[in-house]
Amino acid sequence: MLVKIIVTVFGAGIIILVNWYFLFSRRKTFQAELKEKGIQEIKVVVKGGYSPDTIVVKKGIPVRLFFYRDETADCSDTIVFGDFKIRKALPAFKTTVIEFTPEKEGEYVFTCGMGMMRGKLIVR
């Protein structure tokens, strides 16, 4: 009986932990750097996910994202910014540049081709 209680409590604890870690924990945000040319730039490494995966940019200023894909895993071979109608192949071990100008404030999700890997672009 004791084993059952331990297993139940332990399992429930893991469920809570899993959901907190993956869904509700706060992520670090990164502010894109404003270069002289009037373009906000930030480098993102793609390896099992996007680092950084929460990027803050300013409204109305062109954004230039450098995606360096540091793996060959199939999952990350495409990046999609659905709200900006961008879908681009990310060649492995290469930097791919994505440019656009966010005109509206808000949070925009970017994902891999299948929507499994996600990042967030916060426009302020």
Next chain:
Amino acid sequence: MAKDLVCGMEVNKDEAAASSLYKGKKYYFCSPVCKTKFDENPEKYLKASENKGCDVNFGSQTSQEKSLPKPENKHGAMTERIDLPIVGMSCASCASTIQRNLSHLKGVEKANVNFATSKATIFFQPQDIKPEDFITSIRKSGYEVGTVTVELPIKGIQCASCVQKIERALMQTRGVTKAVVNLATERAKVEYLPTEINLEEIKRAIESTGYKVLELSPSDEGLDPEKAIREREYKKLKTKFMVGLSLGLIVFLGSSRHWFPWIPEIFGNFYVLWALATPVQFVIGWQFYKGAWGAFKHRSADMNTLIVVGTSAAYLYSVTATVFPSFFKVGGIKAHVYFDTSALIIVLILLGRLLEARAKGQTSDAIKKLMGLQPKTARVIRDGKEMDIHVEEVLVSDIVTVRPGEKIPVDGIIREGKSAVDESMITGESIPVKKSPGSEVIGATINKTGSFKFQATKVGKNTALAQIIKLVQDAQGSKAPIQRLADVISGYFVPIVISIAIATFIIWFNFGPIPSLTFALLNFVAVMIIACPCALGLATPTAVMVGTGKGAENGILIKGGESLETAHKLDTIVFDKTGTLTKGEPEVTDIIAVNGFSEEEILKYAASAEKNSEHPLAEALIKSAKEKEIKLFDPEQFNAIGGHGIEANINGKEILLGNAKLMRDRQIEIKNLETKAEDLAQDGKTPIYISLAGRTAGLIGVADTLKESSVRAVGKLQKMGLKVVMLTGDNRKTAEAIAKKAGIDNVLSEVLPEDKVHEIKKLQSGGRRVAMVGDGINDAPALAQADIGIAIGSGTDVAMEASDITLIKGDLSGVVSAIELSKKTIRIIKQNLFWAFFYNTAGIPIAAGILYPFFGILLNPIFASMAMAFSSVSVVSNSLRLRRVKLRD
């Protein structure tokens, strides 16, 4: 040579675009614009002619080019001349801004910016100023210089000093504006002015330093390396799978000796199984661990997480059971091991990935095909010489020659020669199109029969092909609204599945039959493995990719997933009449001769009288005469009578051509023709009376005729259950006559162009989902207002911008195909989504053992992994079915 007093250009008298007589002297101009300016105030220009004129000219390309002075003639030996292509000029005032700024630079003797040719011609003193400064000045003015950038691989760069040597050599080469050599990639990135230098000369400059430039075809860039990596990955995956499969099978057979008693006993040994399963778990399956860890660090979880947790659980349990058999012994039964489960799951998932990678590669075939259409070289005529250059170097207004069987490199207008061109790759039209001087040609299409010269009008990223590629790429990147739910779910999917799996474990452990730990473990693994967010994620994008690609192959450009989704819900199609349902050019349809004249005579006199007129009806007459190979007279006198017709004099005979009112005014008897004229009007045709030397000669009917494809397309759309409406500015009678021929019952006639939007709105407020089909330029507001705007017969960016669907071909059957394609694509998406949702919602509870209490059914984790692999492959394969859809009849 004469001087254009307005802009100061030297003009060849024989080729001057315009001239004016003032105070008995003739003045020549490079363009009508200059002439107008001169005529307005001749004194001003005559006075100022002493000073250097500094105005912009609109000269046509030929007069401009030919009349530019040779530098040595006018400015002495030291002056140099440079031509810079300028990008981004939208008006004449842009040109004058650039010209002003350039003229003010020190060392510039004269600058001339031509808006029509988008070129700046600068005469300068090379000791005072360098070409780079012009570029800076132009950029400061807010425009771009049409430079070309190439990346050249160079062999044998070993040190930083080599880099500098090459860079210096390049920078000293005239026409090179920027040169950066990268030691790591062994490549030189060179920005240069194609007007000044070509690729060969750049290569020579590099090779003069002792390094060799490797061959590179610029169009392959960006496509090939990716492909190579993909192929390598695919091969690696295949090897892994084969090795994994061999090991996995041995483990499976060894674990199932009760089914296969012929297997040597040694393979049943737990330690041997452990040894065999370990490389599968950690070598073959290492990519899953890597992926899962990467995701974990980013606080996200994906497929890899599920696979890793699931297989690791089975593996670790088995290891423990092998090393400490007594630990899991329950009621005297020795614990079983599940090395076969963990190993086979990994192998099967690899198989799934393998199949999926292959299928996924095919979804973007269409765009790869489009990219592959881009020709690599062009043969242009510069300075009277034919030369082969890279297609990237072709400039607007270059004259390009094309021989039979060759690809046309860029977009342009034929200047010389005739041919037939196969445009199927762009328009989907299978029959070659006849081309003659004045016809437009599209880059990447194939010249079939004759040779011709054409003038480039669009190059680089402005060509129709480049625009199409961009549009298709954008479309493939866009999302269909139908996908939103799947998107939301896939974000929460994995953590939820892990939670369900753990709950499954707890329930089986607490309430399950003995051995409860084994049941708990196996069901936990099954839930983890069967869940497949991939299918959910692939359902829409793969179908959108294949669907839009399929469209592009047939000349149907769909703007994105949203357009695709709306198009299948349409219930009303509004056609603009002129140029959409009809050819847009009036044709002679009837000739009625009276008073002893022949039909040929009537046409001959009518066309001759109209020879110098530019009225659309006149064009119809002349075209018809030409088709019948009737030789025309030259009219001695020609006079247009506004709103009535024309009068002309041929061989001393007075000819009248026009409406009934004209005839009545001139007291010409037309009573015998009036009923026939009425009939023509009833039929939607315009009747034109003709009289010769005061006698009625006959009646000509002219009408804008239906396109051959219109009737068929309208019929098909009606059969599909759509309400078809015709919209036109014509009067009701004419409109109804045309509509009847096209088979359309609903006519909105006498609609002013600005009211078209209003009519669409009215239909929409009646709850209808409306598509508007128009030419994309005149109808842009109506196209934008409609739920789906379909622009036909053009690949211009204006049309593409305003519309949701662009049909490159003028043929209306494209409307039917587009709607059919959207219906089929959406059907595939729905099937995919249904399958993906159904699969997961049914699969997960079954894997958790929900059927066990009722039917005693449990899902073996190996079957769960098979189902998982199959589910994502099936979704992609289902999308690929769209490639086989037949769009043409």
